[in-house]
Amino acid sequence: LAKTTQPISMDSYEGQEVNITCSHNNIATNDYITWYQQFPSQGPRFIIQGYKTKVTNEVASLFIPADRKSSTLSLPRVSLSDTAVYYCLVGGLLEIKAAGNKLTFGGGTRVLVKP
Amino acid sequence: DAGITQSPRHKVTETGTPVTLRCHQTENHRYMYWYRQDPGHGLRLIHYSYGVKDTDKGEVSDGYSVSRSKTEDFLLTLESATSSQTSVYFCAISESSYRAVTGELFFGEGSRLTVL
Numbered sequence: 001l002a003k004t005t006q007p008i009s010m011d012s013y014e015g016q017e018v019n020i021t022c023s024h025n026n027i028a029t030n031d032y033i034t035w036y037q038q039f040p041s042q043g044p045r046f047i048i049q050g051y052k053t054k055v056t057n058e059v060a061s062l063f064i065p066a067d068r069k070s071s072t073l074s075l076p077r078v079s080l081s082d083t084a085v086y087y088c089l090v091g092g093l094l095e096i097k098a099a100g101n102k103l104t105f106g107g108g109t110r111v112l113v114k115p
Numbered sequence: 116d117a118g119i120t121q122s123p124r125h126k127v128t129e130t131g132t133p134v135t136l137r138c139h140q141t142e143n144h145r146y147m148y149w150y151r152q153d154p155g156h157g158l159r160l161i162h163y164s165y166g167v168k169d170t171d172k173g174e175v176s177d178g179y180s181v182s183r184s185k186t187e188d189f190l191l192t193l194e195s196a197t198s199s200q201t202s203v204y205f206c207a208i209s210e211s212s213y214r215a216v217t218g219e220l221f222f223g224e225g226s227r228l229t230v231l
Binding site: 034041042043044045046049087105106107108 | 150155156157158159205207219220221222223224225
């Protein structure tokens, strides 16, 4: 399983762009990169997923370089409500027989947005 | 938001007692999971199910059992609760094998369990 490393915490201010980089040096060919957001006392929420290059949705952008050994989640113009823990996950197809999901969540990055 | 309901949301119990947590979904998703979340450990997979009566172990399955007799319900049982099982438990669901293995999960609100 590909292990991920991301910063423990980051501080930002309202209106700024926040970039969180996740390192996953042993990512496998079939692995996808997924980011989740978690607010206190809530379950994680899917934000974005990608395989290579750049993916953008209404919430964030995900940048993945050609070697795929890292990825960067970009949150444009953050607000106070973006204060949360952000998790980077790497996973892909395992045995087709079980099609099991053994995705590993790391400790996440705690983002604090200040006024 | 995906229709996932966990019950109970909060429970305090004593060491040695059995505890069952229930996850109920209204999405008709095939894949269901139980995670626990502890400070310093992030989210860790306990058990998961890939269909009715089809379950498998995750990375921290010792002391836990699961059952899935219907598509919509996934039960997590602690046969004899210990203080080390004090945690927040999250249920998650996924629509398909493709979405499951590539990481698109939908989580419930969590069940906070305290074992005294």
